[in-house]
Amino acid sequence: MNTPQKGTVFTDIALEVFKLGGLLVSEGDHMGSEYGITSARWKILGALSLAGAPQTVPQIARSMGLTRQAVQRLVDAMSEDELLLFQDNPDHKRAKLISLSALGETVYLQLYEKQAEWAMKCSVGITKTELETTLSVLKRISESIDR
Amino acid sequence: MNTPQKGTVFTDIALEVFKLGGLLVSEGDHMGSEYGITSARWKILGALSLAGAPQTVPQIARSMGLTRQAVQRLVDAMSEDELLLFQDNPDHKRAKLISLSALGETVYLQLYEKQAEWAMKCSVGITKTELETTLSVLKRISESIDR
DNA sequence: GATAGTTTGACAACATATTGACAATATGGT
DNA sequence: ACCATATTGTCAATATGTTGTCAAACTATC
Numbered sequence: 317m318n319t320p321q322k323g324t325v326f327t328d329i330a331l332e333v334f335k336l337g338g339l340l341v342s343e344g345d346h347m348g349s350e351y352g353i354t355s356a357r358w359k360i361l362g363a364l365s366l367a368g369a370p371q372t373v374p375q376i377a378r379s380m381g382l383t384r385q386a387v388q389r390l391v392d393a394m395s396e397d398e399l400l401l402f403q404d405n406p407d408h409k410r411a412k413l414i415s416l417s418a419l420g421e422t423v424y425l426q427l428y429e430k431q432a433e434w435a436m437k438c439s440v441g442i443t444k445t446e447l448e449t450t451l452s453v454l455k456r457i458s459e460s461i462d463r
Numbered sequence: 464m465n466t467p468q469k470g471t472v473f474t475d476i477a478l479e480v481f482k483l484g485g486l487l488v489s490e491g492d493h494m495g496s497e498y499g500i501t502s503a504r505w506k507i508l509g510a511l512s513l514a515g516a517p518q519t520v521p522q523i524a525r526s527m528g529l530t531r532q533a534v535q536r537l538v539d540a541m542s543e544d545e546l547l548l549f550q551d552n553p554d555h556k557r558a559k560l561i562s563l564s565a566l567g568e569t570v571y572l573q574l575y576e577k578q579a580e581w582a583m584k585c586s587v588g589i590t591k592t593e594l595e596t597t598l599s600v601l602k603r604i605s606e607s608i609d610r
Numbered sequence: 611g612a613t614a615g616t617t618t619g620a621c622a623a624c625a626t627a628t629t630g631a632c633a634a635t636a637t638g639g640t
Numbered sequence: 641a642c643c644a645t646a647t648t649g650t651c652a653a654t655a656t657g658t659t660g661t662c663a664a665a666c667t668a669t670c
Contacts, residue, residue, distance in 0.1 A: 319591065320579070320583065321591065322582075322583065322586045322589075322591050322594060323579045323580075323582035323583045323586065324579075324582075325586075325591065325594040325595055325598055326582035326583075326585060326586045326594060327578065327579070327582055328598050329594065329597055329598050329601065330487050330582075331506075331509070331527075332598060332601040332602055332605065333480055333483050333484050333487060333601065334484060334487070334506065334527070334528070335527065335528035335605055336480050336601055336604060336605050336608075337480050337481060337484040338528050338529065338657085338658095339528065339605060339608045339609065340477050340480060340481070340608070341481075341626090341657090341658090342658080343608055345625095345658085354625075354626085355626090356625075356626060356627085359478075359481065362478070372648085373648080373649080374647075374648065374649095380478075380481070380482065381481070381482035381485050381486065382485065382626095382627075382628095383627070383628065383629085384647095384648075384649085385627080385628080385629085385649090385650085385651095386626070386627050386628075388648095388649070388650080389625095389626085389627090390626085407636090408635075408636070408647090408648080409634085409635060409636085410634065410635055410636090410647090410648050410649060411635090411636095411647080411648055411649080412649095431474065432467070432470045432471075432474075433470075435469075435470035435471075435473040435474055435477075436467065436469065436470045436473075437607075438473060438604055438607045438608065439469045439470065439472075439473045439604075440607075441603065441607075442469075442600055442603055442604075444466065444468065444469050444472065446596055446599075446600050447469060447472040447473060447476065447600065448472055449593055449596045449597065449600075450476055450596065450597045450600040450601065451472055451475050451476050451479060452593075453589055453593050453594065453596075453597040454476065454479040454480065454483055454597065455479055456588065456589055457483060457585055457586075457589075458479065458482055458483045458486055460584075460585045460587075460588075461483075461486045461487070461490055461585065462486065485627080485628095488627090488628090488656090489628080492628090492655095501655075501656090502656090503655075503656060503657090519618085520618080520619080521617075521618065521619095529656095529657075529658095530657070530658065530659085531617095531618075531619085532619090532620090532621095532657080532658080532659085533656070533657050533658075535618095535619070535620085536655095536656085536657090537656085554666090555617090555618080555665075555666070556664085556665060556666085557617090557618055557619060557664065557665055557666085558617080558618055558619080558665085558666090559619095
């Protein structure tokens with residue numbers, strides 16, 4: 317059952333991922349604007365919150381699928397804005413550990429609630445099973461590309 | 464059946480879309496490198512090929528979910544590289560019509576075959592139904608955001 | 611026609627992200 | 641301890657994309 321039509325659907329998914337990615341970025345920018353947060357900064361807050369422990373720049377980068385250079389620039393800017401804290405890493409002289417400041421924590425929680433409400437609204441008319449299938453497929457595709 | 468867990472899955476999908484988007488861009492850049500094509504340029508070729516008729520810059524932008532300014536920059540650069548042709552638009556003095564050059568056509572077709580083979584490989588282990596559900600869900604989400 | 615609103619191209623400023631390169635730091639094998 | 645390798649921070653160049661603004665061109669309505 318490995319029809320060439322599968323490839324066609326795959327291609328359409330790729331195009332839709334590009335489109336949806338753009339929409340999500342601009343929606344996130346808009347939602348975060350009142351807290352001075354962009355989508356890119358939101359990802360950093362999310363990575364730290366999700367990890368539940370201070371992380372190094374490369375760790376954040378790997379968890380989000382970005383380069384360490386991209387993350388470093390954001391982290392430096394966000395530290396400037398008091399959203400993040402640096403602390404020395406006992407295991408590594410150069411790679412400092414990064415954690416959420418109290419402000420960063422607050423902002424993230426407020427964004428989380430705002431986003432949760434929005435997410436519920438967006439998923440009206442889509443079943444939980446469909447959403448789970450989608451997530452599973454996207455993850456399997458990512459894994460098959462990742463190297 | 465509108466559980467808050469749906470919102471959680473939705474959020475995870477958003478994160479995965481960001482990640483997969485990055486992977487697809489870099490994969491596309493790599494695949495196109497031997498033809499001097501990047502993922503962004505590929506999108507322009509694809510939009511023109513899909514439309515089947517010459518398009519204006521804003522038309523391409525709308526079909527791909529980009530801004531006209533982003534598309535304009537790519538189109539100008541690709542015209543420089545002989546991949547695209549401008550022609551006067553009888554219906555609009557400023558908005559020129561853009562079409563694939565012979566070179567653009569050739570490059571696109573070669574990329575298409577390369578990509579089709581790759582897409583088949585990536586979708587091993589995913590059923591056609593799963594792929595179709597994914598595409599459908601992504602499209603419905605895009606539509607619910609688009610305004 | 612005149613005129614108000616929309617679309618378009620052009621230009622500028624900026625945010626996000628990648629690649630490449632370099633030196634400093636860790637890590638692991640001998 | 642020594643050395644090859646990998647990881648990390650930093651800097652630079654480039655590509656992609658956004659927003660905002662302006663004037664020119666189009667559209668619709670009166």
